Amino acid sequence: MNGFGRLSFFSMGIVTIMVFLPMALFPQKTERDNLLSGISGGKTRVLDLSYAINDKLVPWPRDEKVFEAKTNATVEKNGYFTRSFWMLEHYGTHLDAPIHFPPGKTTVDQIPAKQLFGPAVVVDVRAEGAKDADYRLPAARVEEWEKKHGGIPAGSIVLLRTGWASRWPDVQKYRNQDAQGKMHFPGFSVEAAKILISRKVSGIGCDTLSADYGASEDFAVHHLVLGAGLYQLENLADLREVPEAGAFLVVAPIKLEGGSGGAVRVFAIWQ
Numbered sequence: 001m002n003g004f005g006r007l008s009f010f011s012m013g014i015v016t017i018m019v020f021l022p023m024a025l026f027p028q029k030t031e032r033d034n035l036l037s038g039i040s041g042g043k044t045r046v047l048d049l050s051y052a053i054n055d056k057l058v059p060w061p062r063d064e065k066v067f068e069a070k071t072n073a074t075v076e077k078n079g080y081f082t083r084s085f086w087m088l089e090h091y092g093t094h095l096d097a098p099i100h101f102p103p104g105k106t107t108v109d110q111i112p113a114k115q116l117f118g119p120a121v122v123v124d125v126r127a128e129g130a131k132d133a134d135y136r137l138p139a140a141r142v143e144e145w146e147k148k149h150g151g152i153p154a155g156s157i158v159l160l161r162t163g164w165a166s167r168w169p170d171v172q173k174y175r176n177q178d179a180q181g182k183m184h185f186p187g188f189s190v191e192a193a194k195i196l197i198s199r200k201v202s203g204i205g206c207d208t209l210s211a212d213y214g215a216s217e218d219f220a221v222h223h224l225v226l227g228a229g230l231y232q233l234e235n236l237a238d239l240r241e242v243p244e245a246g247a248f249l250v251v252a253p254i255k256l257e258g259g260s261g262g263a264v265r266v267f268a269i270w271q
């Protein structure tokens with residue numbers, strides 16, 4: 001082989017690398033790439049599923065002091081504006097970290113970041129909840145969702161759409177307490193939670209005060225789900241627009257060291 005031959009063999013190699021390397025590094029654009037690149041142009045819908053925080057949200061019964069904000073610096077006096085605030089970890093749209101209920105162990109700051117991103121699975125129980133405020137999502141409804149949309153992928157976040165957000169922030173309507181003070185709103189059942197844990201979902205969420213139904217006294221779903229290392233999202237805002245399948249969720253809780261949970265910003269994105 002002469003010098004020229006060697007050179008062309010060498011340059012062909014370069015060409016091969018130049019053509020195939022980008023293909024290896026950037027395989028064909030996935031749906032998810034389009035989902036992210038469509039955000040700035042408006043092709044991708046971005047929905048904020050968190051309520052703004054103030055002192056007038058619906059607290060858990062017997063929680064008295066819930067939130068306080070104080071002005072720390074003003075533009076007039078200091079040339080800039082800052083506040084300090086105090087709030088309960090479980091108030092407004094918030095995340096329950098596994099350590100919130102035994103045998104859960106993980107604190108909110110320790111939840112692995114990758115568990116905070118996942119496909120949104122929305123189970124719609126508005127009709128059932130309107131008829132029966134003590135409704136608990138049966139395992140069969142989870143299976144029904146899977147028949148319609150395919151198996152629930154590992155890493156999903158499963159949201160129960162009860163329609164309770166329409167009652168927010170009316171304390172009476174949202175808690176729906178009876179004469180004895182017992183609350184009545186829908187929630188997950190232990191059987192449904194067991195299936196979701198077996199599907200290796202990252203978390204569950206609801207548009208009510210609690211992942212357990214309102215009348216629960218033993219918080220069985222809390223113990224089971226948090227004990228299995230999953231997290232819970234509570235008091236999610238209106239889920240009406242989020243599709244039953246096909247949306248992606250971004251869950252961004254406050255990174256409070258040692259926290260049992262805390263305020264969370266939740267975004268659903270889809271096309």
Ligand SMILES: [Zn+2]
Pocket residue numbers: 090094095096234261
């Ligand atoms: Zn909570």
